Amino acid sequence: MKKRKWALIATWRMAYEGVNSASYLLKCGEHSSKAITESIRTVEDYPYYKSVGYGGLPNEEGEVELDAAFMNGTTLAFGAVAGIKNIANPILIAESLSNERFNNILVGVGAEKWAIKKGFMAKNMLTERAKEFYQKRYNQTIGRGLSPYSGHDTVGIIAMDQLQNICVGTSTSGLFMKRQGRVGDSPIIGSGFYADSNIGAATATGLGEDLMKGCTSYEVVRKMRDGMSPQQAADATLNELELTLYERYGKAGDLSVVCMNKNGNVGVSTNIDNFSFVIATEAIPATVYLANKENGRTSYHPADEDWLAAYQMRVTGELK
């Protein structure tokens, strides 16, 4: 009997543990929505990741404001929260909202009240380590008259289950030192994520303000619909966007995207060095890859042990 296909792709090394667990769910025949919520929840719960969930960095007012989204590519149902505080798992709120006919996006206090009313877990999301890191970064940037706006790593995960249902989810604490109430691309449908099980899905990470100018995730899916492979669609979309941003806006921030088509084939594009991401399929156990672009084409290779060890040290070691 031929093995049924399933696949996962996710932004950043931090998704590894979640993707690894979710790969067992898909192997056992679970729905891709479950793979998304469980994998992203794992990333949100891990206290050492500074850009997602618990342990995420606070905004300029010292508050951890979180954004998350979920989309079911089979029904096109989606849900999102933005600027939500003191809730343990924003991805679970987003998934829950995707089951509503109306009010699929909730922001701020209204989102918090609804989550609490529905019985989702409240939690103080600001850790001592995040406060310490925040202060150090503050001193290194604003304290020296430099722009603080650089860190912005969103976890975005795409899963296809054995019945070819494709779902996508995102979660982030947003741009470092963001203004209170700032929302990037992560909870914005079409920009931070998009999924259509008849075509495929994409999810983006980087400077949300720039990714949104090109509706990046929708455009990648649109190009796959028009016949491009996931790899072609990812590179074509980011190459066009970066060129357009330079021509029209004068500058471009960090831009990365991962995608998958309905056959479980994946693509990745980035304009940064060593963009890390994770793949797992029925044929490949969860593996961290590093992507780089040359002459408009992104290629990638598995991260070696030195890179992985240095990453672990940086994430859990003493703050510098």
Added chain:
Amino acid sequence: MKKRKWALIATWRMAYEGVNSASYLLKCGEHSSKAITESIRTVEDYPYYKSVGYGGLPNEEGEVELDAAFMNGTTLAFGAVAGIKNIANPILIAESLSNERFNNILVGVGAEKWAIKKGFMAKNMLTERAKEFYQKRYNQTIGRGLSPYSGHDTVGIIAMDQLQNICVGTSTSGLFMKRQGRVGDSPIIGSGFYADSNIGAATATGLGEDLMKGCTSYEVVRKMRDGMSPQQAADATLNELELTLYERYGKAGDLSVVCMNKNGNVGVSTNIDNFSFVIATEAIPATVYLANKENGRTSYHPADEDWLAAYQMRVTGELK
């Protein structure tokens, strides 16, 4: 000497006064960004429009929460606010945010604080009339066990100036009886609005939760880029979306869109009866039209005096 082209198109009859004033600005050579902010501000300030700005209907908690967005199609810069309270002109905040390099979208309390700090006018946006209407509608819907979720008229305006800069703006108080913090498509780039001066622009109104499932405004612009006329792009996008929604999601709400290409030609599509919209160009003074779709094609004609008089009566007359 050949007259230089300029053009405006806007959703709903309520945009008429604003479009009319803005047409003089464009005639005098003003930038389309000015035409957008001035025209939408006029709609926001008019106390009798129940779905935008001052006089807009409150959410289920009795608070007027407003959304607005602005996009410059020449630079692709954009700004948006969502769930903002007690601010007179959300469109002015959105336009102002579009001039920032970071933090282009602000929601809730953070958005309000930033607006006040920047000197924008605070205002209690809840009128006695809106409270009265809200109570009547509450009794007619929830009071009778019916769904309250029907009204959702966003003003969306597209302007092309004499130098072919295309800008777009939106403003709304959102879905009637929305949950606190609910955000629809209006402030969501790609869904509620999108503009690229090299191609054209689009803006949508209707059930945001459904319009977002298809990234409606971006898709219309994408189809114009691929060579469709504005009218073809508008109808093709909404026809595909409605079909997809029925097939995949089982139902579709109200969907309407207006668009313009870089030559100032316009298009409109709707799945409701007598969708009203406004056009003004260097050749046509501001005029209210009514659109209807038959066999997948939308056609429109100027609203007659009876319709306009009945509208005025409904908007300013005694509440029923």
